[in-house]
Amino acid sequence: MALAAFYVLALVTLGGAIGVVTVRNIIHAALFLLVTLGGVAGFFALLYAEFLALAQVLIYSGAVVIVILFALMLTRRGEVELMDEHRRWPVAAAVSFGLFAVMAAAFIADAARYQADVRSSVSLDALGAVLFERWAAPFEIASLVLLVALIGAIVIARSGGRDEG
């Protein structure tokens, strides 16, 4: 049952990812990205990481895709632009396929050590305790990074700068 769910989710996720990197209409690419991010949330649920599945849906499928759609709609003139691939796309395809082959070979060579189908979960309490005890300093730094990035985004995107045009 779980294996069937895995394959269905893999089909949806990888299909969406292929759509993101190949489809010519930018708006469609953003919607394919939504499908892929939803599929990844499904994988988090399969891996018993329910907090991450929730965060994935809220932050990625919610906020990130909306921001991307807004940026798409603010950066086009009239018609939806159709973007062609770069003319060097075969090189890009070869590089990424080569990297995939290397990674897959490494994972398959190592697979014998991790045959067991025993997934363990971390309870939300334990995750919170670890996050706020052992990882407290990185957590605070991450919040600072987020704050600085958002203020920076406002400053950069603010209209009416002198160097406009």
Place this chain on the structure above:
Amino acid sequence: MTLLHFELLGAALFCLGLYGALARRSAVLVLMSIELMLNGVNVLLVAFAAYGVRDNATGLVIAIFVITIAAAEVALAMAIVLRLFRSRGSVNVDEIDALRG
């Protein structure tokens, strides 16, 4: 369903994102491809945590940090894309080759 399934899936997502980041012309599409790569890494991190390759919670905590940084990155990158569009009228990464505003 073993760890290998999730490893191959994460690697496939990462490599599809890499292809998109290299082959796409629009800055927004490059950004979406980078999101795909980050998601591939996150699948790997959570899978390693769930199968107990490392101490259980570590992978989850790092995945949370990756999601946080990705959110910051998207906000900043979209602001840059908007500014770029206003000053250049294009978000084609081939045409943007000067650091000067």
